[in-house]
Amino acid sequence: xxxxxxxxxxxxxxxLHFGRSAERLLVSQARVSQAIRKQERRIGAALFERTSRTxxxxxxxxxxxxxxxxxxxxxxxxxxxxxMAARGVTGRLRVGMMPFxxxxxxxxxxxxxxxxxxxxxxxxxxxYVDPFGRLRDNDMDVLVTWLxxxxxxxxxxxxxxxxxxxxxxxxxxxxxxxxxxxLEVFSDFQHAVAPDMPDYWENAYLPFHTSQGxxxxxxxxxxxxxxxxxxxxxxxxxxxxxxxxxxxxxxxNIRWLPVTDQPELSFALIWRTDAESELITALADMVREFGAxxx
Numbered sequence: 588x589x590x591x592x593x594x595x596x597x598x599x600x601x602x603l604h605f606g607r608s609a610e611r612l613l614v615s616q617a618r619v620s621q622a623i624r625k626q627e628r629r630i631g632a633a634l635f636e637r638t639s640r641t642x643x644x645x646x647x648x649x650x651x652x653x654x655x656x657x658x659x660x661x662x663x664x665x666x667x668x669x670x671m672a673a674r675g676v677t678g679r680l681r682v683g684m685m686p687f688x689x690x691x692x693x694x695x696x697x698x699x700x701x702x703x704x705x706x707x708x709x710x711x712x713x714x715y716v717d718p719f720g721r722l723r724d725n726d727m728d729v730l731v732t733w734l735x736x737x738x739x740x741x742x743x744x745x746x747x748x749x750x751x752x753x754x755x756x757x758x759x760x761x762x763x764x765x766x767x768x769x770l771e772v773f774s775d776f777q778h779a780v781a782p783d784m785p786d787y788w789e790n791a792y793l794p795f796h797t798s799q800g801x802x803x804x805x806x807x808x809x810x811x812x813x814x815x816x817x818x819x820x821x822x823x824x825x826x827x828x829x830x831x832x833x834x835x836x837x838x839x840n841i842r843w844l845p846v847t848d849q850p851e852l853s854f855a856l857i858w859r860t861d862a863e864s865e866l867i868t869a870l871a872d873m874v875r876e877f878g879a880x881x882x
Contacts, residue, residue: 744857745875
């Protein structure tokens, strides 16, 4: 089975939709169908059950998917390591960012690359979907996120930045003419909620109750920054942020109001304790040397 055909099968096994699979693979639906028919002829059994409405894996298809996934992942890792070695790169550090201020942290990234030219540094902006799970699944090596993090299998490293809080509201919102707000007013309006957050960690970012015990209501689920700020701009929700977003989201339909009684939010390096490496240690040591950025 050719590598491209394996990739087509695995993508279809995940998407269970020929159109979406073709879009993701940048090929035609006919190419996807051709590759699957070719594999089914070679194996001698159907891999998918197809109807006009659904696509499902057969038992044979599920077994093939489970057998091929680790092999395919391992092959890709081997090829990537070979490409890196050809460029003189001996390792890669993948850093996932929950804050928006990637630019503010350029001094860290530039210093790491300058001191360690043999290592590749990859910075990713994350969606708001189970970031600890992605760290545990080895989708990234280091997570930059807000504190506290109280996970027994994760190490909390040095703080990179500390931010006051601001509240984002639409320009025509009833709060927009204020010069500042207190947390108590949050309970009068709806906020967004992201999936798969530990309660203590979500509460540190946006409390579930005000100091007087009033509930701060969550509204629609959001999974990314663009969706979140668009909901604010349309007046569907209000939402609090670390203040650094005001330098990176200059939007005429948004007003930023200082929150006078929320504690500052600190962002730190987090990694799996059992996956600590020379690269992670080098980044953590460099951040400690530089010290945290304050805004």
